[in-house]
Amino acid sequence: MSKKLKIEYAERIKQLPPYLFAAIDAKKAEVQAQGVDVIDLGVGDPDMPTPAHIIQSLKLAADKSENHQYPSYVGMPSFRQAAADWFSRRFGVTFDPAAEVVSLIGSKEGIAHMPLAFVDPGDYVLVPDPGYPVYAIATSFAGGVPYMMPLKAENGFLPDLDAIPEAVAQKSKLMFINYPNNPTGAVADYDFFVKVVEFAARYNIIVCHDAAYTEMAYDGYKPLSFLEVPGAREVGIEFHSLSKTYNMTGWRIGFAIGNPKIVAGLGKVKTNIDSGAFQAIQEAAITALAADQQCVKEMCDIYRKRRDLMVSFLTRAGFTLASPKATFYLWINNPEGMTSAEVSAMFLEKAGVVVTPGNGFGDAGEGYFRISLTVPEERLNEAGERIVKVLGSK
Numbered sequence: 001m002s003k004k005l006k007i008e009y010a011e012r013i014k015q016l017p018p019y020l021f022a023a024i025d026a027k028k029a030e031v032q033a034q035g036v037d038v039i040d041l042g043v044g045d046p047d048m049p050t051p052a053h054i055i056q057s058l059k060l061a062a063d064k065s066e067n068h069q070y071p072s073y074v075g076m077p078s079f080r081q082a083a084a085d086w087f088s089r090r091f092g093v094t095f096d097p098a099a100e101v102v103s104l105i106g107s108k109e110g111i112a113h114m115p116l117a118f119v120d121p122g123d124y125v126l127v128p129d130p131g132y133p134v135y136a137i138a139t140s141f142a143g144g145v146p147y148m149m150p151l152k153a154e155n156g157f158l159p160d161l162d163a164i165p166e167a168v169a170q171k172s173k174l175m176f177i178n179y180p181n182n183p184t185g186a187v188a189d190y191d192f193f194v195k196v197v198e199f200a201a202r203y204n205i206i207v208c209h210d211a212a213y214t215e216m217a218y219d220g221y222k223p224l225s226f227l228e229v230p231g232a233r234e235v236g237i238e239f240h241s242l243s244k245t246y247n248m249t250g251w252r253i254g255f256a257i258g259n260p261k262i263v264a265g266l267g268k269v270k271t272n273i274d275s276g277a278f279q280a281i282q283e284a285a286i287t288a289l290a291a292d293q294q295c296v297k298e299m300c301d302i303y304r305k306r307r308d309l310m311v312s313f314l315t316r317a318g319f320t321l322a323s324p325k326a327t328f329y330l331w332i333n334n335p336e337g338m339t340s341a342e343v344s345a346m347f348l349e350k351a352g353v354v355v356t357p358g359n360g361f362g363d364a365g366e367g368y369f370r371i372s373l374t375v376p377e378e379r380l381n382e383a384g385e386r387i388v389k390v391l392g393s394k
């Protein structure tokens with residue numbers, strides 16, 4: 001008889017907080033089992049299909065046998081060229097596609113691998129709180145210490161760099177920032193990026209700007225790239241994703257762009273862990289980036305309408321919130337006296353609506369909840385009606 005194996009997880013796994021959306025999904029399933037038609041405003045996954053011209057491009061590329069072999073680790077030259085060309089058209093800054101662009105299997109992959117390239121055990125990494133959970137977890141996986149930079153409403157949800165203790169700044173290797181921001185919907189202006197560059201240069205910190213939402217913007221607002229600021233290319237890189245821009249979350253394609261030494265460090269990790277993105281997907285991504293961007297404009301029009309609809313329901317229900325200029329998230333103060341967990345439990349149990357508790361994005365997210373606008377207008381309308389019913393029309 002074989003001896004039963006004692007399976008023991010590594011400390012880095014044991015120490016992980018429970019995955020936010022898994023816990024929410026379990027609760028959602030419980031409520032659904034009671035026969036409730038649950039509306040999920042939790043996860044930020046676009047509900048609309050990838051535009052037809054991009055799908056068509058994948059179909060043609062999938063037929064080519066040369067696309068069936070291992071791709072290049074760092075991306076096809078034509079994909080990196082298309083990414084650099086898009087970047088230059090969009091932000092007016094040029095990069096060398098051969099040395100300053102690397103393909104990613106979704107921007108999450110690149111973000112998660114950054115600390116492995118640059119962080120040694122005990123090094124600090126500056127991480128926004130609330131923020132996309134991957135920054136802190138990837139830091140811990142590399143043995144680094146995440147130092148949380150609170151994003152406060154009074155600072156426009158920008159980190160206060162002057163509040164970072166000198167000793168922490170001295171020990172920090174990386175800084176993650178993300179604008180337009182998930183989960184707060186905040187945007188960053190030029191002056192903020194200038195301050196980030198100065199700070200990074202002073203303390204020798206690599207800046208990782210997560211730019212996943214630069215194309216989801218409204219009311220004529222055009223988000224900036226961090227790399228538009230003089231000196232940025234000396235201190236950092238930017239992560240771009242096709243996921244939200246072209247409804248391609250399932251395709252897993254993005255790129256990092258910026259300082260060649262930093263791009264090369266990330267590339268080194270990738271070479272040893274993954275084998276690049278499927279070439280047919282890279283070809284479709286070239287189509288997405290090079291084609292007319294009308295489909296992006298149409299998507300933004302849809303999200304803007306949804307945003308206005310939900311903001312009007314929430315205002316009726318007594319909430320005070322400004323319409324975000326970008327992202328498809330609403331970041332809302334809890335009703336007086338309630339915790340984020342209580343608010344999300346209340347909406348799920350009483351309205352059959354899933355919202356994300358703000359503390360799931362970090363301790364500084366307590367006091368808020370997040371609504372994602374990635375459901376069709378009729379469902380959003382229904383969710384809004386239910387929210388107003390639970391809280392009463394004010």
Ligand SMILES: Cc1ncc(COP(=O)(O)O)c(C=O)c1O
Nearest residue numbers: 106107108132182212241243254
């Ligand atoms: C802030 C932020 N960054 C990065 C990502 C990852 O996007 P992807 O890996 O699909 O490119 C997400 C996805 O939700 C996100 O919200």
